[in-house]
Amino acid sequence: xxxxxxxxxxxxxxxxxxxxxxxxxxxxxxxxxxxxxxxxxxxxxxxxxxxxxxxxxxxxxxxxxxxxxxxxxxxxxxxxxxxxxxxxxxxxxxxxxxxxxxx
Amino acid sequence: xxxxxxxxxxxxxxxxxxxxxxxxxxxxxxxxxxxxxxxxxxxxxxxxxxxxxxxxxxxxxxxxxxxxxxxxxxxxxxxxxxxxxxxxxxxxxxxxxxxxxxxxxxxxxxxxxxxxxxxxxxxxxxxxxxxxxxxxxxxxxxxxxxxxxxxxxxxxxxxxxxxxxxxxxxxxxxxxxxxxxxxxxxxxxxxxxxxxxxxxxxxxxxxxxxxxxxxxxxxxxxxxxxxxxxxxxxxxxxxxxxxxxxxxxxxxxxxxxxxxxxxxxxxxxxxxxxxxxxxxxxxxxxxxxxxxxxxxxxxxxxxxxxxxxxxxxxxxxxxxxxxxxxxxxxxxxxxxxxxxxxxxxxxxxxxxxxxxxxxxxxxxxxxxxxxxxxxxxxxxxxxxxxxxxxxxxxxxxxxxxxxxxxxxxxxxxxxxxxxxxxxxxxxxxxxxxxxxxxxxxxxxxxxxxxxxxxxxxxxxxxxxxxxxxxxxxxxxxxxxxxxxxxxxxxxxxxxxxxxxxxxxxxxxxxxxxxxxxxxxxxxxxxxxxxxxxxxxxxxxxxxxxxxxxxxxxxxxxxxxxxxxxxxxxxxxxxxxxxxxxxxxxxxxxxxxxxxxxxxxxxxxxxxxxxxxxxxxxxxxxxxxxxxxxxxxxxxxxxxxxxxxxxxxxxxxxxxxxxxxxxxxxxxxxxxxxxxxxxxxx
Numbered sequence: 001x002x003x004x005x006x007x008x009x010x011x012x013x014x015x016x017x018x019x020x021x022x023x024x025x026x027x028x029x030x031x032x033x034x035x036x037x038x039x040x041x042x043x044x045x046x047x048x049x050x051x052x053x054x055x056x057x058x059x060x061x062x063x064x065x066x067x068x069x070x071x072x073x074x075x076x077x078x079x080x081x082x083x084x085x086x087x088x089x090x091x092x093x094x095x096x097x098x099x100x101x102x103x
Numbered sequence: 104x105x106x107x108x109x110x111x112x113x114x115x116x117x118x119x120x121x122x123x124x125x126x127x128x129x130x131x132x133x134x135x136x137x138x139x140x141x142x143x144x145x146x147x148x149x150x151x152x153x154x155x156x157x158x159x160x161x162x163x164x165x166x167x168x169x170x171x172x173x174x175x176x177x178x179x180x181x182x183x184x185x186x187x188x189x190x191x192x193x194x195x196x197x198x199x200x201x202x203x204x205x206x207x208x209x210x211x212x213x214x215x216x217x218x219x220x221x222x223x224x225x226x227x228x229x230x231x232x233x234x235x236x237x238x239x240x241x242x243x244x245x246x247x248x249x250x251x252x253x254x255x256x257x258x259x260x261x262x263x264x265x266x267x268x269x270x271x272x273x274x275x276x277x278x279x280x281x282x283x284x285x286x287x288x289x290x291x292x293x294x295x296x297x298x299x300x301x302x303x304x305x306x307x308x309x310x311x312x313x314x315x316x317x318x319x320x321x322x323x324x325x326x327x328x329x330x331x332x333x334x335x336x337x338x339x340x341x342x343x344x345x346x347x348x349x350x351x352x353x354x355x356x357x358x359x360x361x362x363x364x365x366x367x368x369x370x371x372x373x374x375x376x377x378x379x380x381x382x383x384x385x386x387x388x389x390x391x392x393x394x395x396x397x398x399x400x401x402x403x404x405x406x407x408x409x410x411x412x413x414x415x416x417x418x419x420x421x422x423x424x425x426x427x428x429x430x431x432x433x434x435x436x437x438x439x440x441x442x443x444x445x446x447x448x449x450x451x452x453x454x455x456x457x458x459x460x461x462x463x464x465x466x467x468x469x470x471x472x473x474x475x476x477x478x479x480x481x482x483x484x485x486x487x488x489x490x491x492x493x494x495x496x497x498x499x500x501x502x503x504x505x506x507x508x509x510x511x512x513x514x515x516x517x518x519x520x521x522x523x524x525x526x527x528x529x530x531x532x533x534x535x536x537x538x539x540x541x542x543x544x545x546x547x548x549x550x551x552x553x554x555x556x557x558x559x560x561x562x563x564x565x566x567x568x569x570x571x572x573x574x575x576x577x578x579x580x581x582x583x584x585x586x587x588x589x590x591x592x593x594x595x596x597x598x599x600x601x602x603x604x605x606x607x608x609x610x611x612x613x614x615x616x617x618x619x620x621x622x623x624x625x626x627x628x629x630x631x632x633x634x635x636x637x638x639x640x641x642x643x644x645x646x647x648x649x650x651x652x653x654x655x656x657x658x659x660x661x662x663x664x665x666x667x668x669x670x671x672x673x674x675x676x677x678x679x680x681x682x683x684x685x686x687x688x689x690x691x692x693x694x695x696x697x698x699x700x701x702x703x704x705x706x707x708x709x710x711x712x713x714x715x716x717x718x719x720x721x722x723x724x725x726x727x728x729x730x731x732x733x734x735x736x737x738x739x740x741x742x743x744x745x746x747x748x749x750x751x752x753x754x755x756x757x758x759x760x761x762x763x764x765x766x767x768x769x770x771x772x773x774x775x776x777x778x779x780x781x782x783x784x
Contacts, residue, residue, distance in 0.1 A: 022763070094762045097760075101760025
């Protein structure tokens with residue numbers, strides 16, 4: 001069982017990763033990070049429920065609750081930033097923001 | 104050693120402030136009177152920059168005079184009233200249990216006969232020379248020379264340092280003063296630093312002195328090494344009192360170096376310092392070059408005071424030096440060699456100041472001969488009289504230089520007695536005193552030294568007597584070439600060279616009085632009639648008796664020697680009058696002596712020899728070190744920076760500012776880390 005859940009978590013994480021690296025729309029990129037979060041949360045819960053050794057504990061679910069809270073807070077901030085960035089450039093393209101480079 | 108405070112005229116604390124007054128003058132001059140830069144454009148009184156230093160030195164001189172009277176050993180009136188004045192605990196070493204148990208090097212002053220005699224002439228001659236400098240350091244219109252305030256600040260600093268040197272109550276403070284006077288000497292020789300010769304001379308003086316000072320420092324270390332174990336808690340193992348009390352322990356103890364006794368090792372090392380500072384063979388080469396400084400500096404530092412510090416050191420350490428006859432023989436030998444070498448070199452020079460510099464070396468060598476013959480009191484007596492007449496001679500030469508627009512080469516002028524009559528008169532007094540003409544200062548002190556030399560060994564006595572004759576000869580050769588003969592002037596002098604202003608003339612006259620009379624402090628009258636004059640029991644000798652110099656044994660004396668030395672110097676003056684009296688254009692001695700004269704004129708090629716065997720190899724070594732540093736070490740550093748710069752250049756292409764690119768980088772890095780991790784486990 002554990003392997004299937006971890007596989008699911010890994011797939012979610014890698015999908016999010018690929019999406020973040022390949023897409024240029026800021027909102028899509030942001031959503032991809034959320035997807036990576038979900039992959040981690042699935043892994044945590046699975047590891048709590050089916051630990052490799054010993055009895056199942058609630059630790060994984062506690063972590064998951066915290067992570068969801070953190071992800072929610074991050075979402076609020078990140079969306080605000082995205083809105084601001086959009087107002088500056090009237091574009092959601094990440095390519096519009098390339099100031100962080102060596103000339 | 105135990106003086107009662109009630110018997111002193113002024114409180115001890117006031118005497119202890121003596122060196123601080125010139126320092127205060129220096130501080131005021133240096134901080135307030137440094138031209139327009141500090142005051143922000145408002146005209147500041149550079150013209151008055153001498154005032155603080157003159158006042159400070161005057162206060163010091165007055166204090167020294169009162170002190171001289173105060174500690175005076177009147178017959179039967181007072182016991183030994185010398186005293187120590189600790190100022191504060193300076194350097195702690197040893198345990199840290201409590202301040203009382205610690206061994207401390209105390210900043211303490213020692214007031215005894217030797218100190219007071221030294222202080223008296225140091226401060227008074229300094230005062231006279233500083234006053235003279237007010238006139239000398241100006242041009243013919245009375246405008247101060249460039250660096251006027253700097254000059255006086257350094258002079259004040261020097262006077263402070265010299266006072267610290269002679270007042271110091273232990274070897275560490277002595278060393279501090281010793282190095283401070285060396286620093287001032289360096290600063291003042293290089294006073295005209297834009298002139299390459301002056302800068303080189305300053306460096307030479309400093310470096311040659313370092314060689315001697317290194318030995319001196321080792322000597323202090325050795326003293327601590329040998330005697331530190333005997334010190335009780337709270338005692339300072341480098342105090343004069345402690346060292347001389349325990350010096351006898353060093354006499355037979357082996358030092359572990361070449362089989363020398365500890366006393367010999369320490370005293371030889373201290374002698375190194377003394378021959379460096381007092382410009383003795385083989386370290387004398389810096390003194391003639393030091394004449395690049397302004398003339399008052401030559402008079403004060405390089406004739407009257409600083410160069411006598413070596414003699415002072417050995418006289419101060421008499422209880423230590425007398426334990427080692429080997430060291431005394433070394434001092435005597437160096438003294439005889441130096442006296443003869445310097446006197447003969449002075450015979451064939453043309454630069455007035457250089458002649459006087461060689462004469463200073465020669466006279467200092469006389470003092471060393473006295474020290475080597477176990478009569479340090481006579482050596483200090485000669486230091487005392489020498490200060491007056493040598494300062495007078497230098498300042499007289501300065502007066503000539505001032506009148507002639509800086510020209511001092513004897514080939515370019517003669518017959519100056521017609522234009523500088525008063526300088527002529529005071530110079531005559533100075534030259535007679537240096538030549539050992541009877542009844543003037545130099546006669547009395549030199550006679551004592553000759554006497555001691557004859558007692559030590561007749562051969563030494565004869566050599567010194569002949570050197571005294573040479574002294575008279577070269578002194579008056581210079582005098583006649585300068586002042587006698589037909590009036591000739593260099594073009595730099597203008598048409599009417601002017602006699603020195605009053606502010607320069609009065610100091611010259613005071614020094615002339617000192618040159619004539621200062622010898623009488625060291626002789627006594629009456630008791631045994633005129634023939635006993637050379638028997639040293641004058642005031643000065645009784646004074647020195649209340650210090651570490653003690654009462655050296657002088658022989659009964661032979662009055663004929665006194666007549667003989669008087670005859671020798673007068674004969675030498677007569678001879679030189681016969682040969683040089685009309686200031687001939689061609690050198691009669693050169694024709695007579697030929698290659699010998701040329702050898703003297705070339706100063707025995709000593710400078711060239713040093714250059715060949717010491718300076719050039721050292722310079723090659725320095726160049727090698729410089730090359731190693733410049734290419735090998737710097738190259739390595741350059742390589743390190745080049746690698747990181749190259750890497751950065753290679754990597755900067757990856758920074759394109761695109762968010763996805765950075766994310767990809769992170770992903771690849773993460774993947775790489777994971778791979779490495781899985782490969783490791």
